Amino acid sequence: MTPAPYLALVLGVAILCQLVAYRLRVPSILLLLIAGFGLGQWVSPESVLGRDLLFAGVNLAVGIILFEGSLSLRFRELRGLSSAVLRLCSVTVLLAWGLAAAAGVVAGVDWQLSLLVGAVLVVTGPTVIAPIIRQLRPTRRVSSMLRWEGIVVDPIGAILAVLVFQALIVGGPDGALTTAALTLGRTLLISTVLTLVFGVLLEGAMRRHLIPDFLEGVAFLAVAVGSLVISNELQAESGLLTVTMLGIYLANRPGLRLEHVREFKEHLQVLIVGALFVLLAGRVSPGEVVAIAPTAALFVLLLVLVVRPASVALGLLGTEATREERTLLAFMAPRGIVAAAVTSIFALEIEHAADEARHAAALGGDTPQETLALEASAQRLEQLVLESSGLVPLVFVTIVVTVALYGLGVGRLAERLGLATTSPHGVLFAGAPVWARQAAGVLGELKVPTLLVSLAPSEVAQARMSGLKVERTHILSEYAVEDMELAGIGSLVAATHDDDTNSTAAREFGHALGQANTYQLRRQGEPLPRRSQPKEREVDQDEQRMTESRAKQQTASKLTARVAFSPPMSAPELDAATREGMQVRRTKLTDQHTLDDFRAREPDAVLMFLVVDGVATVVTPRTHLPQEGATLVALVRGG
Numbered sequence: 001m002t003p004a005p006y007l008a009l010v011l012g013v014a015i016l017c018q019l020v021a022y023r024l025r026v027p028s029i030l031l032l033l034i035a036g037f038g039l040g041q042w043v044s045p046e047s048v049l050g051r052d053l054l055f056a057g058v059n060l061a062v063g064i065i066l067f068e069g070s071l072s073l074r075f076r077e078l079r080g081l082s083s084a085v086l087r088l089c090s091v092t093v094l095l096a097w098g099l100a101a102a103a104g105v106v107a108g109v110d111w112q113l114s115l116l117v118g119a120v121l122v123v124t125g126p127t128v129i130a131p132i133i134r135q136l137r138p139t140r141r142v143s144s145m146l147r148w149e150g151i152v153v154d155p156i157g158a159i160l161a162v163l164v165f166q167a168l169i170v171g172g173p174d175g176a177l178t179t180a181a182l183t184l185g186r187t188l189l190i191s192t193v194l195t196l197v198f199g200v201l202l203e204g205a206m207r208r209h210l211i212p213d214f215l216e217g218v219a220f221l222a223v224a225v226g227s228l229v230i231s232n233e234l235q236a237e238s239g240l241l242t243v244t245m246l247g248i249y250l251a252n253r254p255g256l257r258l259e260h261v262r263e264f265k266e267h268l269q270v271l272i273v274g275a276l277f278v279l280l281a282g283r284v285s286p287g288e289v290v291a292i293a294p295t296a297a298l299f300v301l302l303l304v305l306v307v308r309p310a311s312v313a314l315g316l317l318g319t320e321a322t323r324e325e326r327t328l329l330a331f332m333a334p335r336g337i338v339a340a341a342v343t344s345i346f347a348l349e350i351e352h353a354a355d356e357a358r359h360a361a362a363l364g365g366d367t368p369q370e371t372l373a374l375e376a377s378a379q380r381l382e383q384l385v386l387e388s389s390g391l392v393p394l395v396f397v398t399i400v401v402t403v404a405l406y407g408l409g410v411g412r413l414a415e416r417l418g419l420a421t422t423s424p425h426g427v428l429f430a431g432a433p434v435w436a437r438q439a440a441g442v443l444g445e446l447k448v449p450t451l452l453v454s455l456a457p458s459e460v461a462q463a464r465m466s467g468l469k470v471e472r473t474h475i476l477s478e479y480a481v482e483d484m485e486l487a488g489i490g491s492l493v494a495a496t497h498d499d500d501t502n503s504t505a506a507r508e509f510g511h512a513l514g515q516a517n518t519y520q521l522r523r524q525g526e527p528l529p530r531r532s533q534p535k536e537r538e539v540d541q542d543e544q545r546m547t548e549s550r551a552k553q554q555t556a557s558k559l560t561a562r563v564a565f566s567p568p569m570s571a572p573e574l575d576a577a578t579r580e581g582m583q584v585r586r587t588k589l590t591d592q593h594t595l596d597d598f599r600a601r602e603p604d605a606v607l608m609f610l611v612v613d614g615v616a617t618v619v620t621p622r623t624h625l626p627q628e629g630a631t632l633v634a635l636v637r638g639g
Helices: 003-024 028-042 045-049 051-070 082-088 091-107 111-120 126-136 140-170 173-207 213-234 239-251 259-281 286-315 323-330 337-363 368-416 434-445 457-465 478-483 499-513 541-553 571-579 595-601
Strands: 426-430 450-454 470-472 489-494 518-520 583-589 606-612 615-618 630-636
Touching: 003 028, 003 045, 003 259, 028 126, 028 259, 028 368, 045 051, 051 126, 051 140, 051 213, 051 239, 051 259, 051 337, 082 091, 082 140, 082 286, 091 111, 091 140, 091 286, 111 140, 111 337, 111 368, 126 140, 126 259, 126 337, 126 368, 140 173, 140 239, 140 323, 140 337, 140 368, 173 213, 173 239, 213 239, 213 259, 259 337, 286 323, 286 368, 323 368, 337 368, 426 434, 426 499, 426 615, 434 450, 434 457, 434 571, 434 583, 434 606, 434 630, 450 457, 457 470, 489 499, 489 615, 499 518, 571 630, 583 595, 595 630
Parallel strands: 426 450, 426 489, 450 470, 489 518
Antiparallel strands: 583 630, 606 615, 606 630
16 A cells, blocks of 8 residues: 555544544544554554654654643643642652552563653653543643643653663663763753744744734744754754743743634644554554563553552642542543654664664674673663563553543543533533523522623622522633633533623633534524525515625624524523513423423423433524423523
């Protein structure tokens, strides 16, 4: 197979796996690994793309992923969590490295390779953490800790693995320590300098509007790739730290707007992650997995039950993290693409180092002692090559098992700890008028979580007096958009008196809740959309002019959200209805009292929510309503 059809197949499989995973509510990476493993038995990625091109592409792709992730890391997220995050990215890493290396030795892995595997597996990474966070929807604190750990520890783990690898190649404690110290110093210096140079240049270009909006995404991508390559040329594997530091620097510059960049990179990241997992999984054969299975089983068991819980418990001791948060973090460490990529690269580098040592030994040294030393080094590296043959399948099995365990099991643990809701079905109201407070109260009686957001003191006071959960802030404030707790919330009803605010809020919260789950009230003065006419009926000129007039008056559809309730009502209309005595009440639809019976009894009712088994759905004119078996929440005439 030629590269073009193969890459098209990989991309198609990657996107299909992520779509299926979304529908089945399972970790997409699990399906990607399985699909890649199966595809690899038919056609090997190395045979199509070549080893050099494959791993060069993998290195660039991992750098782009880390840059994209680091652009979302804001220092303000660390309020009340600074010491916990700092310890997660330092003390916990060192503890995990030592314990993972010990686990490798216990499982029967060579002690030198155990040190290397332990360094590689301290990472979690955005490729596995981000999908689980999207599915899990944990609290802001937990989400911040997981994202910071996943993104920051990735380059740290890669650098740690480089230090261990170079120490293994050099051999001997004195030479190893000197090499490690020099490598670490060069890495930190190069990454810092390149971050400041490229960061200042990009920031200056953005502030002076030298880069047009439509080129911002690709400009940042080009700079990220360039800094990655330059850094790697100056010091091997330092590029990941450089792009991570660059992303964090840019994300925290005051007044720097990166919305276009983040949106571009989010779409690119989804594509890259899927393709990478399919490609790298295709390099592992069934025979390799079977051969390493007994060792891998014990090793992964120790990682999950001993290494991660112990490193988190000791690392976070005395920090701001609560007991529940520490418990969840202790059982949340899936391994991702950086572990797979770095392991594959090091396995090849060990072979390359052994070849060079063998060649040097064949040429001999200037003295008999040098010749003996070269031969001893060649023999040591040859043995290391034999031992490292199971390195890639061991890490592959670790990735599959940890993703499956944490991805499928962590949801129930998070719910029991009160830190997440795997199936969020709560309702967020932007605005807290009388009818919204009544609706929130009724939904609360049906065990549906609600949150009211309003800046009006009277609305906030009334909501609190009614025992409702309310935030006093503007729905478009930085706090509401970036920091407000949304755990358990599944949909938004934008119900302020400002239609433009409603539309903007629906679009903004669509990033977190999904555009299909954000609604707004009907815009004031905007006519209801007319039903489409049959194609056979001719449209006269007067009707065509009326249609064109409506098109000029109505707000563009791409600037508005789905319209809530049936029939759709504007904010003034709902306020007027409550002043006239209408109230929000619930009605259980049964075979004795069907939907038709309800409509006959309440012809003026405004249908708002449909609740089935504790899950609330916002009613729209297009919602299919059952005759029975659900609870209808509607604005009805009092009495």
